Amino acid sequence: MLPELGAPLVDPPAGGPARGTGYYLLLSHTLTKLGSKGWEFATPLLLLTFSPQSLVAPTLFGLAIFLVKFAIGPPAGAYIDRTRRMTVVRAGIALQSLGVVGALLVLMLHSWLAAGSSDVQSPHLLLGGMMVCGCAEVLGATLSSVSIKKDWVPTAWAEGSEIELATINSWMASIDLGAEMVGPVVAGFTLSAAGGVMGFVIVGIANVISFGAELLLLQQVYDSNRTKLGATPPQLRNGSGSCYASAGPSSGNGSKVRGLRRCSACVALCRDINIFFSHPGGVPMLVVSYALCWFSVLTPHGIILTAYLQTRRLQPATLSIFRAAGAAAGGLGILAFQRAMLRYPIRRIALVQLLLFASCVVFATVCFRMDELHPSDDGGGASGVMLGFLVLIALSRLGLYGFDTALLQLQQLNVDEALRGTIGAMESSLCALGTLCTFASSLVSAEVGLQTFGVLVYLSTGFVCASALMYTLWCVLWHEHSHSHPDFDHDFGTDLAAGIGDSALETSHWHYHAHRPGLVGDRHPHTPHAHTTQQLRALRASASKQHTHLHFHPLGGGGGSLWRRLMALRAEI
Structure with missing residues (x-):
C-alpha cells in the first residue's frame, strides 16, 4: 500500500483542557515574548558600552550564547523529562529573571566605574559577567520554551481535537511573529526617550515583570489542569528512560538503569x-x-542579508518594506495552516508549505545569480531582477512559517510524552547550531569580502532543498495503518500502567497488520517495532489489541518502489 497522507495521526479525541486554559496560556506567552524580544533588541546596544568603537563585545556575546544554547540541549531536555512540569517552568523563569537582573547590575557597575574614571580598567571582566548572565537567561528560555510548547500544550490538549491543537499552535506562532515586530519597536522608543543607562534599566525591569506575570498565569493553567499537567512524569514513575532507549531487551533486574544513573556526563x-x-x-x-x-x-530580518542589501545602496524605506513584507507573509502562512487544517491532513499541509518555501528560495537564488551575471549599472538602488529576489525571499516566509507550525504539531502528536523534553531540546540545539553557523559566516564575510555572500546564498539554498528532500522522504517511508498485537499481554509484561519499560520493544514475534482496515487480503507480516508511551496506553485499553500509528516501510517492500511512492505523493498533493 502506498503512503496515506490523509489518515488521522491520533484516535478521535474525547475532550479538551479546562475552560480558560488557552486564554491564560496565550496571554502569558504574549507578555513574556514581548519582554524578551525587547530585551534581545536592547542587549547588543547595551554591549556597545563595553566597546564603543568596535563590534567585538556583541560578537563575542553572540558566539557565547549560541554555543551555550547548542551545548545545553541534551542535558536540559533530560532535566525536563525527569522533573515535574511546574518545577521546570519555575526554574526556567527564575534563570531568565536572574540573567536579566544580573546584566542590569553589571551595567550599573560599569557605569559607576566609568563615572569615577575616564578609563574603565576591567571591561573584559565585566563583559565576562554579561556573558554569564546571558548564558543563564538562554538556559532558562530553553527550559521554558521547550516545556510549554513541546509538553504542556500537547498534554493539555491530549484529549482535544487536532483542530483545537492547531488553533492554539497557530496563535502561539502568530504571537511569536508579532513580538518580533512590536517588541524591538517599543524597546527602541523607550531607549530613545529615557536614554543611557536608565533606558536599559526600564526595558530590563519590564522584562522581569513579564516573567512574573507569566509565572502567575502558568500557575493558573497548571492548577486548572492538575489532573493532566500535575501527573508524575513517566520517567519518575519507574526510574527508567525511554521505552525504546535500550538497543535490546533487558535482563529485567534493572542493572541497565542503575548503570545509566552512574554514568558520566559524556555517556x-x-x-x-x-x-x-x-x-x-x-x-x-x-x-x-x-x-x-x-x-x-x-531571511528578511537577517543581519547578513540586510548588510548586503545596504552595500547595494537600497534605500532604508525599501529595506523596511522588505522586512514588513516578510513578516506579513509569515502571518499569512500561519493563517493558511490554520484554515487548511479544517479540510486537509496535517502531513499534506506541511509538505505543500515546505515545498512552497523551497521553491521560492530556489527561484530567488536564480534571480540572485542573474543579477550577479548582469549587475545593475544605474549607480544606486536595485535592478528589476534584484527586486524579484527580494519579493521571492519575502514570499518564502509564507511557506516557512506555515511549515514551522505544522511540524510543531506533528512532533506534539508523534513524540513520546516521556521524551518530549529530550527531543524538543535536541531540536533547539540543532537550530542553535544553524544560527551559530550563519553567525560565523557573517564574520567570514566581513573578513574576506562581500563577494563571499554569493557562496552563502548558494549554501543556504542547498540546506533548504535538503530540508524539503528529507521531509519528503519521511512522507514516503513512514505511513500509518491499523494493526493488531494478539500476544500483547504476554510479550509486553505487566508494567503498562506507567506506559514505559523494556517491554515496549517487541522482541518475540512478528505480527500482522492491514494497511486498509477491513481488507483481509492486504495483510502481511511486519517486523518488530517500538511504541511510544501513548501508543502503549492506547493498546492496553483496546479490547482487540489493535491500534494505528506510523510505521517504517523500506523501499521495495509492501509500499512499492521509490518512483511509485513519489507518484502517489504527487497525487496526494
Missing part, C-alpha cells in the same frame, strides 16, 4: 543522542528537516 550525552535517533515514527527526520531551515542567511 549520558551519548545515551540522549541514541534516544533521539532511535525514536520511532521517523521523528529524527522531522527534527532534522526543520533544523536544516535554520542554516540559511536568506
